[in-house]
Amino acid sequence: MTQPFEQTNGPTPRVEMSDSKLALVLQPWGGEAGAKLVQQCADEYGLSCEMIQESLPFDWNNIFSKIVRWYGPSVRTAVKGLRRRSGKDVILACDPMCGLIFAALAKTLRLKHPPMVISMFLLRPWKSRFMDRLRHVFANYGLAHVGTIICFSSSEVDRYRREFPRHANKLVFVPVGCDPTILDPEEEKQWVSLEPPEPYVFSGGTTNRDYGTLVVAMASLPDVKLK
DSSP states (O other): OOOOOOTSSSOOOOOOOOTTOEEEEOOOOOOOHHHHHHHHHHHTTEEEEEEOOOSSOOOOOOTTHHHHHHHHHHHHHHHHHTTTTTTTTEESSSHHHHHHHHHHHHHHHHHOOOEEEEOSSOOOOOOSSSHHHHHHHHEEEEEHGGEEEEEEHHHHHHHHHOOOOGGGGEEEEEOOOGGGSSSSSTTTTTOOOOOSOOOBBOOOOOOTOOOHHHHHHTTOOOOOOOO
C-alpha cells in the first residue's frame, strides 16, 4: 500500500543554494510541462539548470518497438549526460532508468562525475523471475554511483531499503505535488484546467499505482470526485 500523503519526517527542509550551483537535469520524458516544473523549482532555490531531453522521432513497427520507444530516450539522454557532465555541481535524473543507465555506464567506464540524484525512483516489486532478477542486479550495480535516491512514497522507501540494503542510507522520502496553474493547457492539450471547478484528485500511469487503496480512501471524501 502506498502512502502518498504521509510525511513521517516533519516538514521538508528548505535547501539554500547559491547562484553558482549548476545542475545537469536528465529528463527523457516530461516535455514542456516537465521542463517548466523543474525550472520553477530551480528558480526558487537559485539553481541554474542545463536540461537534456531526448526522444525517438520514429516508430518501429516490429517486435522490438516497445523496448526501443521505452528505453531508447533514456539511453540517449544518459549518454549525452555523460558527455556534458563536466563543470556541473550536481546531476539530477528525473527518470529512474535514465539515472541507472548513466550511473552504470560511469561505473563501468570509470568516469568521474558530480554527485548524482535520482528522482521518482520506481522499480517493480522483486519476484523470482529472470527479468526481475536481472533488473535488480542492474539497479544494484548502478546505485553504487548514485548519492541520493528520492521516492515520492514513504512506503517505497521502506521497500527499497529491504531490496537494496547496501544503499539504504541513500533513500529519502520527499512529498511532491503539482500545481496545475503553472501548466499551459494549450500546450498540454487540456490535460489540466487552469481553473478547476472543484477540488479533485489525479492519478496517472500504471507503475506501482495502488488503485484499490485509492478507491477505498476516496470513500472518506464524498465531496471529491474520482474519475
